[in-house]
Amino acid sequence: MKRESAGLVETKCHPIPEEIALEHGGRLAPATVAYETYGKLNRELSNAILICHALSGDAHAAGWHKGEEKPGWWDIIIGPGKALDTDNFFVICSNVLGGCKGTTGPSSLNPKTGKPYGLDFPFITVKDMVDVQKRLLDHLGIDKLFAVIGGSFGGMQVLQWCVSYPKMVRLAVPIATSAYSSPQQIAFNEVGRRAITSDPDWDNGNYYGRFPPTPPARGLSLARMIGHITYLSDESMHQKFGRRLQGKTEFGFDLASPDFQVESYLSYHGDAFVKRFDANSYLYITKAIDYFDLTKNGTLSLAEAFKGTSTKFLVISISSDWLYPPYQCKEIAEALSANDIDVRHCTIRSNYGHDAFLLESGQMNYTIQNFLSRRSVGDVMIKDVVTIRQGSSVEEAAMIMMTEGVTHLPVTDADGKLAGIVTAWDVSKAVALKLTLLEEIMTRNVVISAQEDPVEQAAKRMNEHNISALPVVDANHWVIGMITSDGVSRLVSVCR
Numbered sequence: 001m002k003r004e005s006a007g008l009v010e011t012k013c014h015p016i017p018e019e020i021a022l023e024h025g026g027r028l029a030p031a032t033v034a035y036e037t038y039g040k041l042n043r044e045l046s047n048a049i050l051i052c053h054a055l056s057g058d059a060h061a062a063g064w065h066k067g068e069e070k071p072g073w074w075d076i077i078i079g080p081g082k083a084l085d086t087d088n089f090f091v092i093c094s095n096v097l098g099g100c101k102g103t104t105g106p107s108s109l110n111p112k113t114g115k116p117y118g119l120d121f122p123f124i125t126v127k128d129m130v131d132v133q134k135r136l137l138d139h140l141g142i143d144k145l146f147a148v149i150g151g152s153f154g155g156m157q158v159l160q161w162c163v164s165y166p167k168m169v170r171l172a173v174p175i176a177t178s179a180y181s182s183p184q185q186i187a188f189n190e191v192g193r194r195a196i197t198s199d200p201d202w203d204n205g206n207y208y209g210r211f212p213p214t215p216p217a218r219g220l221s222l223a224r225m226i227g228h229i230t231y232l233s234d235e236s237m238h239q240k241f242g243r244r245l246q247g248k249t250e251f252g253f254d255l256a257s258p259d260f261q262v263e264s265y266l267s268y269h270g271d272a273f274v275k276r277f278d279a280n281s282y283l284y285i286t287k288a289i290d291y292f293d294l295t296k297n298g299t300l301s302l303a304e305a306f307k308g309t310s311t312k313f314l315v316i317s318i319s320s321d322w323l324y325p326p327y328q329c330k331e332i333a334e335a336l337s338a339n340d341i342d343v344r345h346c347t348i349r350s351n352y353g354h355d356a357f358l359l360e361s362g363q364m365n366y367t368i369q370n371f372l373s374r375r376s377v378g379d380v381m382i383k384d385v386v387t388i389r390q391g392s393s394v395e396e397a398a399m400i401m402m403t404e405g406v407t408h409l410p411v412t413d414a415d416g417k418l419a420g421i422v423t424a425w426d427v428s429k430a431v432a433l434k435l436t437l438l439e440e441i442m443t444r445n446v447v448i449s450a451q452e453d454p455v456e457q458a459a460k461r462m463n464e465h466n467i468s469a470l471p472v473v474d475a476n477h478w479v480i481g482m483i484t485s486d487g488v489s490r491l492v493s494v495c496r
Helices: 126-142 152-162 184-199 200-205 217-231 234-240 262-276 280-290 324-337 352-359 361-372 394-404 424-434 457-466
Strands: 012-016 031-038 047-054 090-094 145-151 169-175 314-316 343-348 408-412 418-424 469-473 479-484
Touching: 012 126, 031 126, 047 126, 047 152, 047 343, 047 408, 090 126, 126 280, 145 152, 152 169, 152 280, 169 361, 184 217, 184 280, 200 217, 200 280, 217 262, 217 352, 234 262, 280 424, 314 324, 314 352, 314 361, 324 343, 343 361, 361 408, 394 408, 408 479, 418 424, 418 469, 418 479, 457 469
Parallel strands: 047 090, 047 145, 145 169, 169 314, 314 343
Antiparallel strands: 012 031, 031 090, 408 418, 469 479
C-alpha cells in the first residue's frame, strides 16, 4: 500500500425509512444509500467535500478494500498530500440512487413483492439522486459543504447541487460535463440501451434469480464497449493500439477471434463490466443523464438556471474530449459569469479524451488543489475590528490608535453602518493643520470588501487604490472585519 493512500476503507450503508417523493411524481420507500468517507470531520463541520461519481462509478472512490488489488476509482486525487488531502478534508462519496453497489436500485428487493424491482423501479432523475445525497449529509450532521466535485455524469450532479441547494455549497468543481445532455450524448446512450434490451436474456428486465445466473451479458458488454469508445480520443487510440495485432503476426481472416489489439481491449472491458454492473441500473442511470437539462427544455436560459447561487466555481474541460467537448464547459462558465458568479474555466491539455479526469494525476491534482486552497477574505480578515463613531474628535481617534495599535479606523454612523475611514496618516496631518473634528479628515468614499470575495480580488483593489487596508462589510454595510496588505501578501496566488 502506498504511503499517500487513504488506507483500508469500508463501504457503509445508511437506511432511509421515510418515503422519497421523486421529481417525476413517483414514490420510493424505503431506500438505502451506500457511501464511504475518508479523513475526519472537523469540530466546526466545515471541511466536508462531496465526490459525485460517473456512470460506472460507485462509492469506493479512494483507499483499498481488504483483499482487493485495485484502489478506489479516484485514488489519484484523494488521500494525504493529494488535492483532496484527507489530513485536512472529510471526503464523502456515495453510490447514486438507481445504482447497483449498495444504494437502492432496480436490483434491490421491492418490499411489496419480496423480489427485485426490475422495471417496477420508478424512473429517477439527477435531481432525485442529489436529494438522496442531501439526506445522507443530514444523517452525517453536515449542513454546509466546503466543496462538491465530480466528472462527467458526476459533474451533472455537481451542477444540480448548486441549483437545488445553492446556499449549501461553498465551492463547486464540475469536470468534463454539460448543463444538459446533447443529441450526440443521448444517441450514444440510446444505442447502449438498445444493445441491452435486444439481448434475449434481458427478458424485459426480469433476469434476476435465475439459476444459473443469466443476465443480459452480451447486451451489457456491448453497451460498455460502445461507451468506452466515447471515453477515449482518436489520438489516444492511435498511441495505445495503432493497428497492432493481438497475439498474431498476420490477419486471421475469420470471425472467431479478434485480429486487432483494440478489439481485444474493448472485449476485455465489456466482459469485466458485466461482472460488476447491473444492466437495469445502466438503463435507468443513462435515462436520468438524458433527462438532465438545467434549462428545463429551453424554458430557462442557462444563466437564469444559476440565479441564486453564491457558490464559487472551477469548471474543468478536457482538450481532447469529444463526448463532452470543451465548448459545453465554456457555456457553463459563461452562464455563471453572466450572474457575476465567481468562476474559473480551466482546460486540461491531454490526449486521453474524456477519461483524462481519471488519468491525468498531475494536472488534476495541481488544478483542483490550487482552487481549493484559494482563500476568501472571510478566511483571513481581522474580525475584532475597532471602530470609531462619527462625530468623535481627532484626539479620540489618536488615542484609540495608540491604545489598540492600529493604523486604520473605520468610522460608523449612529446605526453602526460604515460612514468613512481614518488612517494614522490622516491623524498626523490633522495635528499639523490643527484640525479637531473627525469629519474634517476622514475619507467618505471608502473602498470596501465582502467576506466572500477572493483574497486576490481584495489585494488587487488595494494595489489599484494604493491603500493598505480594506474594511469588510456585510449586506447591511456594517463593519464585520478588516483585511490588510500584510495579511494577504503571503496568501495571494493565481490559478492560470
